[in-house]
Amino acid sequence: MRHRKVKKQIGRSATATNAMMRSLAASLVLHEKIKTTEAKAKMVRPIVEKAITSGKKPTLATRRKLMTFFYTEHPVKKILEVLGPRYASRSGGYTRITKLGHRPSDGADMVQIEFVK
Numbered sequence: 001m002r003h004r005k006v007k008k009q010i011g012r013s014a015t016a017t018n019a020m021m022r023s024l025a026a027s028l029v030l031h032e033k034i035k036t037t038e039a040k041a042k043m044v045r046p047i048v049e050k051a052i053t054s055g056k057k058p059t060l061a062t063r064r065k066l067m068t069f070f071y072t073e074h075p076v077k078k079i080l081e082v083l084g085p086r087y088a089s090r091s092g093g094y095t096r097i098t099k100l101g102h103r104p105s106d107g108a109d110m111v112q113i114e115f116v117k
Helices: 014-031 038-054 060-067 073-086
Strands: 033-037 095-102 109-115
Touching: 014 033, 014 038, 014 073, 033 038, 038 060, 038 073, 038 095, 038 109, 060 073
Parallel strands: none
Antiparallel strands: 033 109, 095 109
16 A cells, blocks of 8 residues: 555656656756656656755755766756856746646646746
C-alpha cells in the first residue's frame, strides 16, 4: 500500500526517474520552455524552482551544489548568470505550466512548462 507516500510514480525505476528529472531540468533551464507530459512537468517544477532560488546567490558553494545535480556546466552557468539575477526580486513561482491538450498516440495530457517573464 502507498499510504503516506508523497513521491509520484511514473512507471520507471528510481534511477531512471532521477536521470529523467535531471535531463528535463537541464533542458528547461537551457531552453526556458519545454513540452512534456503533465506528470513529468509537475515533478520537475520543484526541482527547477529550488535550483533558481539557490542560484540567486552566485557563490562557489552554490555552484558546487548545483553541479552535484546537473550533468554539465551549461545549466549551472545559466542559472547563476542569467536566471538568478532575473528573478532576484521575485520570491518563488518562477515557472508556469500551460495545458496543451492530449497526445494523439496515447492520450497523455501534454503541457508546456516555461519560465515566467
